[in-house]
Amino acid sequence: MRFKVISVSGILIVLAIWSFVTYGGLVGNLFLPTPTAVVLEARKQIAEGVFFTDIWVSFYRILIGFLLATLFALPIGVMMGTSKTWKAFWEPLVGFVRYMPVVAFIPLSILWFGTSDMQKFFIIFFGVFFQQVIMIADNCKTVKKSVLEVGLTLGLNRFEVIKDIVVKAAMPNIWDTMRTVWGWAWTYLVVAELVAATSGLGFRIMQAQRYLSTETIILGILTIGMLGLITDIIFGLLAKCMFPWNEKEKINN
Amino acid sequence: MNEHLLTAVKINKVFENKQRHFTALKDIGLNIGNHEFVSLLGPSGCGKSTFLRLVAGLDKATSGTMKMNGQTIEKPGRNRGVVFQQYSLLPWLLAWQNVAFALKKEKDMSNTEKKDLAYHFLDLVGLKGFEEIYPSQMSGGMQQRVAIARALVIKPPLLLMDEPFGALDAQTRRDMQDLLVSIFKETRSSVLFVTHDVDEAVYLSDRVYVMSANPGRIAKQIDIHLSDEKDWSIQLSEPFINYKKEILMELKRQKDDMRPSE
Secondary structure, eight states: OHHHHHHHHHHHHHHHHHHHHHHTTSSOTTTSOOHHHHHHHHHHHHHHTHHHHHHHHHHHHHHHHHHHHHHHHHHHHHHHHHOHHHHHHHHHHHHHHHTSOGGGGHHHHHHHHTTSHHHHHHHHHHHHHHHHHHHHHHHHHTSOHHHHHHHHHTTOOHHHHIIIIIHHHHHHHHHHHHHHHHHHHHHHHHHHHHHSOSSSHHHHHHHHHHTTOHHHHHHHHHHHHHHHHHHHHHHHHHHHHHOGGGTOOOOOO | OOOEEEEEEEEEEEEEOSSOEEEEEEEEEEEEETTOEEEEEOOTTSSHHHHHHHHHTSSOOSEEEEEETTEEOOSOOTTEEEEOSSOOOOTTSOHHHHHHHTTTTOTTSOHHHHHHHHHHHHHHTTOTTOTTSOGGGSOHHHHHHHHHHHHHTTOOSEEEEESTTTTSOHHHHHHHHHHHHHHHHHHOOEEEEEESOHHHHHHHOSEEEEEETTTBEEEEEEEOOOOSSOOGGGGGSHHHHHHHHHHHHHHHHHHHHHSOOO
């Protein structure tokens, strides 16, 4: 409870400073709108029906892009983390592509996919996949050798050891990786939408720039922040449900 | 003399890389019979755990032959159960599931049968009532009991134990030793037990191999004849103390030999 109060107070302080500089007239409304202006903008967007549509469009893109990336990254990451041969095959490739800035691929992605959802999936996939592979491989490497050997001594073959022991033991850490990378996926989505989109939160922000409608920009940014916070909390709650064994306290007998 | 369950002849193990060449085991030869409790005793670095890993099939010897029931050991197998020093339970499984995990390969056994068997073996190691908790909720002693139950549930003719009580406090350790004595009266499987604790080795074993380091080899073999009705008080008896003296003298001799001659 105490920590919840502390958490909320951090947000309240920022809000207070924002109110102070805007209502106090220290900063012009064009540069930074008042909280009231942002709330009014939100009401307007909700009334027009664009607010939730934008959220849904952006969320849908990120979800699909992220799931596609995870679908491929999980087996490849596990392969890399458990086999020297596969590591030798994937590592140079992944390491090489990983350092290419995703943003630099946006012009090319538009050429290939236009401004369709495919283009967003591509950018998110590209930004997320290679990081996921490397991090999942690392997650698998942290599994204790003795636990693997238990599997071997019980007569499990290599594949069964990986499937029934390595992946399960690494899963809480892999889940944390997902949680971290999900945050990055938001960045890539907004970048993609800023440049080439006809809908979505990034598009709304971009469009607002043309009319110097800063309250729309601030609203968009805050919305993304809120969505990030909500999904982060969901990730945390799901982890508690999926890995109850991580949290239990000792019983003394 | 009963037939040998495990025979090791002239086992050598050399670890090699670019910088160095290290002989971990030199010409190790030993036998383990049916229903025999055999200990490997020695200072750390004498290769006793290395030898156990060879028997388990987790590593390969550089040379020599190692046979179990006449068959050469090439990889891990279910005729050898292993208990590691670090309990190595699977943290996402409940106590009974950890034990039942060992039965994963038993295709013609139903899940209920597996669960019943797991419960039975947890009872055997004194964990009745603790079947439905996670390893993170257990003390070190409890975790090691589960690990022992897991090794026993596949009913291996040979159980390999690598300093299983090394991480436990003195009292828990004594309890676990007595637990082992009572379990083996029941299961009658053979044991290869690795330890650096002299009392433990003498108390539990039918035979103790004292090893020495650099290179790891068997320095002395001591057959132990103590009463079959073991209880803790035996550790104060004269024969027990004599065995202990014999082993300690041997370990001291090794230490003196190691001292630089200058």
